[in-house]
Amino acid sequence: MDQFERLSQLPLRDDLRGQHPYGAPQIDVPVLLNVNENTFGVPLDAKEAILKAVADELDGLNRYPDREFTELRRALAAYLGHGMTQENIWAANGSNEVLQQLLQAFGGPGRKAMGFPPTYSMYPLLASGTGTGFVTGTRAADYSLSPESAAEQVRAQAPHIIFLCSPNNPTGTALGRDVVEAVYEAGEASQAIVIVDEAYMEFSHEGTPSALSLLPGRPRLVVSRTMSKAFALAGARVGYMAAAPEVADAVRLVRLPYHLSAITQATAVAALRNSDSLLANVEAIKIQRDRIVDELTRIGLTPAPSDSNFVFFGGLEDPRSVWEGLLAAGVLIRDVGIAGHLRVTAGTEQETTAFLSGLRAILAT
Incomplete structure (x- = not known):
């Protein structure tokens, strides 16, 4: 066997x-x-800063870390700009955990999430792990997604959570803000949480829009990012989201206690201070x-x-x-x-x- x-x-x-x-x-x-x-x-300079930050935490490893990772949230808000404050920010062990926590808070049995394949293959797996149903939309033959098509499919499926990956994995193509706006409006009837996964946004061409500019006035919109790619910290496992403060409050209901270690927090803050x-x-x-x-x-x-x-x-x-x-x-x-x-x-x-x-x-x- x-x-x-x-x-x-x-x-x-x-x-x-x-x-x-x-x-x-x-x-x-x-x-x-x-x-x-x-x-x-x-x-080298970032490596040295991270080593010092981690060393400074060693004497306190017998204590639990800051459960609210306040310094990290402040640093992430400053990095993102767009008027973000620490109240708009949440972080976890990789953006996958951020997405999982969102599914735990807003998905679950009797609810369904939606994605538009080919896209990040973890979306249906995360949905399955949280007992959330998953439905798939379709793209054009060239893998593009128009606002009209996306909105029509959202209205037909009435999902509770929608994943929009931009730039999309595996195709690498970015979505226009009009697609995000159309999907958000179409999801009004089902009160859908719209997650724009911007894991690769730092690599985009100049002028490619970020959904961060769409957050004001849209309490059901979430923008998720990661420090794995642009910041070369895949091994550190740091992901985060920007959203209305009440979205972070919802995620607090399902997160594990002290989920971000002191070492992780120190590493991420030091990296952000050496972002240049x-x-x-x-x-x-x-x-x-x-x-x-x-x-x-x-x-x-x-x-x-x-x-x-x-x-x-x-x-x-x-x-x-x-x-x-x-x-x-x-x-x-x-x-x-x-x-x-x-x-x-x-x-x-x-x-x-x-x-x-x-x-x-x-x-x-």
């Missing part, structure tokens, strides 16, 4: 039977470009992202316009064999399970060169 069969012998919830946990392959190869990490790492050097790498990543789009177009593939730190590209007859060929060459990218397509993270110049050279060699054969 294998492990999966042993699992099925347990008194598991019926809706979890036959399910598999989320996770991309973790393979040790020289070039890792599969999970949209910031491959530049933490700059951390975000300097974002500009370097955007250069490589645009280089990938240009090169893939030149060799006859069809990359989607990207406002993120990755590129979703099609035009492949056998994407699995391309994925395997790159892996054999020491480059790991992501097969997202969409016919004819793969996704690659924009890394350093050297990592990008390794990917493009490997891909050219494979396509030539």
